[in-house]
Amino acid sequence: MLLTQEQQTKQTDNQSTIALPVMEAFYTIQGEGAHTGRAAYFIRLGGCDVGCHWCDVKESWDADAHPKQSIDALVKGALQYPGRLAVITGGEPLMHDLTALTEALQVAGFKTNIETSGVCQTVTGSWDWICFSPKKFKKPNPAIYEKADELKVIIYNQSDFAFAESFVPYLRPDCKLFLQSEWGRSNEMLPRIVDYVKDHPQWQISLQTHKFLNIP
Ligand code: SF4
Numbered sequence: 001m002l003l004t005q006e007q008q009t010k011q012t013d014n015q016s017t018i019a020l021p022v023m024e025a026f027y028t029i030q031g032e033g034a035h036t037g038r039a040a041y042f043i044r045l046g047g048c049d050v051g052c053h054w055c056d057v058k059e060s061w062d063a064d065a066h067p068k069q070s071i072d073a074l075v076k077g078a079l080q081y082p083g084r085l086a087v088i089t090g091g092e093p094l095m096h097d098l099t100a101l102t103e104a105l106q107v108a109g110f111k112t113n114i115e116t117s118g119v120c121q122t123v124t125g126s127w128d129w130i131c132f133s134p135k136k137f138k139k140p141n142p143a144i145y146e147k148a149d150e151l152k153v154i155i156y157n158q159s160d161f162a163f164a165e166s167f168v169p170y171l172r173p174d175c176k177l178f179l180q181s182e183w184g185r186s187n188e189m190l191p192r193i194v195d196y197v198k199d200h201p202q203w204q205i206s207l208q209t210h211k212f213l214n215i216p
Helices: 005-017 071-079 099-107 159-165 183-199 209-213
Strands: 019-029 039-045 068-070 085-089 111-116 129-132 150-155 176-181 203-205
Touching: 005 071, 019 071, 019 209, 039 071, 068 071, 071 099, 085 099, 099 111, 150 159, 150 183, 159 176, 176 183, 183 203
Parallel strands: 039 085, 085 111, 111 129, 129 150, 150 176, 176 203
Antiparallel strands: 019 039, 019 068
16 A cells, blocks of 8 residues: 555654554464464454453453553564564454554555454444454444455354344355354354354354464
8 A cells, every 4th residue: 555745744643642552462373264374463452342241352341451552562563573464353443543553554564454343433444354243232333344354253042143144135245254153152053053054155164263273
């Protein structure tokens, strides 16, 4: 992406002044969804008001509990490693304006991926890949539907299959469709997901492979 001189100057200002609450940032292997198996720098931002009872990162919910880091520091952190895929996750990362962060990452040579529940009013940021992961506990904003490159629905119980299907008519035809068992329910739900995908081959299984690999 080429920026004008004016945009570059504005971006430099933003990089040193804008700060985001960061729960953790780490280099690992993307374990889920369409980019499974790729080396990636994860930035987990604080703040989420969706309230999934099975959430495995409840510590992320309170944005104020996490120290803020400048865009500069975040990009520098990512540049320490050879991979050039950055995954912004949370919490619900779109609670924050991600324009400056994503532009700075792209200028530094990163592809920018996000995982979002889609509940926020606006979709800020410059994204190479949007994983839309809706939750039953808070309705998504339909603005996310056309932008989603990937739909990933967590299957906790049987009714989640219908919940997953309810989004399909609104998505782009090239949007990838994934079903992923909630980790603690794998014994019961994985066999049902296998059967479902065999009967509905437009869907794929997403496994939390990082958990099998015992990596973050
Ligand atoms: S949207 Fe994600 S971070 Fe927020 S409560 Fe649900 S699982 Fe947790």
